[in-house]
Amino acid sequence: MRVDCKHVWEHISAYIDGDVDAALRADIDKHLETCEICSAVLDSTRNVVVLVADGRVFELPAGFSHRLHERLEAELQSRET
Amino acid sequence: MTKVPNPEFEADCIRRILAGEKHLFHELIRPCERAIYFLLLSILHNQADAEDAAQETAIKVFRNLNLFRGDSQFKTWVLSIARNEGLGRLRKLDRLREDSLDALTDGDSGDFTPAVLTSWREVPAEELEKQELAALIREAIDNLPDIYRNVVLLRDIEEMDVCQSAAALGITEGSVKVRLHRARALLQRKLAHKLKSFAPKRGLLGWGR
Ligand SMILES: [Zn+2]
Numbered sequence: 001m002r003v004d005c006k007h008v009w010e011h012i013s014a015y016i017d018g019d020v021d022a023a024l025r026a027d028i029d030k031h032l033e034t035c036e037i038c039s040a041v042l043d044s045t046r047n048v049v050v051l052v053a054d055g056r057v058f059e060l061p062a063g064f065s066h067r068l069h070e071r072l073e074a075e076l077q078s079r080e081t
Numbered sequence: 082m083t084k085v086p087n088p089e090f091e092a093d094c095i096r097r098i099l100a101g102e103k104h105l106f107h108e109l110i111r112p113c114e115r116a117i118y119f120l121l122l123s124i125l126h127n128q129a130d131a132e133d134a135a136q137e138t139a140i141k142v143f144r145n146l147n148l149f150r151g152d153s154q155f156k157t158w159v160l161s162i163a164r165n166e167g168l169g170r171l172r173k174l175d176r177l178r179e180d181s182l183d184a185l186t187d188g189d190s191g192d193f194t195p196a197v198l199t200s201w202r203e204v205p206a207e208e209l210e211k212q213e214l215a216a217l218i219r220e221a222i223d224n225l226p227d228i229y230r231n232v233v234l235l236r237d238i239e240e241m242d243v244c245q246s247a248a249a250l251g252i253t254e255g256s257v258k259v260r261l262h263r264a265r266a267l268l269q270r271k272l273a274h275k276l277k278s279f280a281p282k283r284g285l286l287g288w289g290r
Contacts, residue, residue, distance in 0.1 A: 009195055013262035040198035045269045047204055047276070052268065053237050056209040057218050058119055061128055064135075068114060069107055071136045075143060076103045 003027045008038045012045050091155045099147055106146075110139050113156050116239045117163045120249075123230050124167035134170055138163040153248055156241070160249035193266040196273040202280035214279050221271045229264035236261050 008028055014020045015028055032039050051057070094109045117138050122131035142159050149158055209215050222230060235246040236257065247254045 006194075009266070010262075012195070013265050014258065016265075019258070036199050037197055040201040041195045041269070043201040043203070044198055044273045044276070045195065045265055047201065048269050048272050049237055049265060050206060051204065051209065051214075051218055051276075052222065052233065053240065054206050054209050056206075057215050057222075058238060060115060060118060061132065064118060064132060065111075065114060067132070068136055068139060072107060072110070072139055072143065075140050076106060 003031050005031075005035060005038055008032070008035075009041065012042055015042070016046055016049060088151075088154070092151060095146060095149060095155075106143050109155075110142060110159070113159045114139070116156065116160060116235070116241075119234055119238065120160055120163050120231065121167045123227065123234050124164065125170060130170065131167075134166050135163070138166045141166065154245055157245045157248045160235070161251065164249065164251070191263070193263045194270070195266050196270040198273060201273075202277070204276050204279045205281070208279045211279070214276075217275055218272065221268050224271070225264055225267060229260050229267065232257055232260040233264045233268070237265075 003024075008015075008031055011020055011024065011028065015025070020028070032042065091109065094105050098105050098109065114135065118131055118135045121134045121138070122128065125131050125134060138159070141162055145162070149155065204214075209218075222233060225233065231250055232246060235241045235249060236243070241249070243254050243257050247257045250257070252260075
């Protein structure tokens with residue numbers, strides 16, 4: 001089966017997650033060999049996913065963990081009977 | 082960052098806490114606290130509310146620990162409690178919109194075509210040391226519709242699998258996949274052109290794949 005660009009875009013997320021079957025993966029790989037647009041779309045999407053996942057993007061507010069465990073400790077103590 | 086759950090540690094911990102070693106609860110909940118907070122922030126859109134709800138969630142988890150059945154992962158169970166806590170607060174504030182209810186169907190509405198590019202130079206993760214880039218990405222995620230942001234949060238940020246994410250959000254695995262796909266497409270479209278300026282300017286190693 002031949003796949004076109006739109007078809008590739010529809011499966012990009014699944015492709016990145018390794019969630020496409022072997023036949024579709026082969027079709028997409030073949031398309032990517034000759035289509036610079038899909039290659040760039042795939043690379044940029046993958047890059048975005050990696051950056052989004054980085055712990056530096058979302059950081060807990062300063063002191064969050066300390067305050068959480070302090071409140072928990074109070075709860076734990078109050079149930080200590 | 083270690084996010085890998087350790088079921089044996091959890092099961093052992095839970096047994097001992099229920100048997101009276103309550104202080105162990107601190108260690109049990111620690112690996113989940115980041116995910117609890119950001120899921121609640123995603124639902125409540127307010128740091129102070131999210132923090133208070135996160136504390137409340139942790140207390141509820143402790144109080145209901147005897148109800149945890151080992152048939153789901155501990156973190157999944159904890160996040161479904163966090164989600165209920167968040168939605169309960171929205172309901173109280175009468176701010177529960179349709180999309181936070183996950184009532185939105187995963188129909189074909191909306192344009193999820195990516196930004197079309199002809200080449201891509203990798204933006205290395207080290208660039209995130211620049212506050213400007215981190216802020217750009219945060220903003221793009223913040224602006225996603227709730228149902229897409231929640232899935233990105235669990236799948237891509239907290240690195241939970243499809244099954245866990247579906248259980249925590251109370252949606253099907255199919256919906257998780259569709260929403261994640263759309264969220265990534267929206268993020269790529271929003272960010273691709275802005276990210277270009279963060280790619281290494283030139284050099285033999287910085288090009289493409
Ligand atoms: Zn193409």
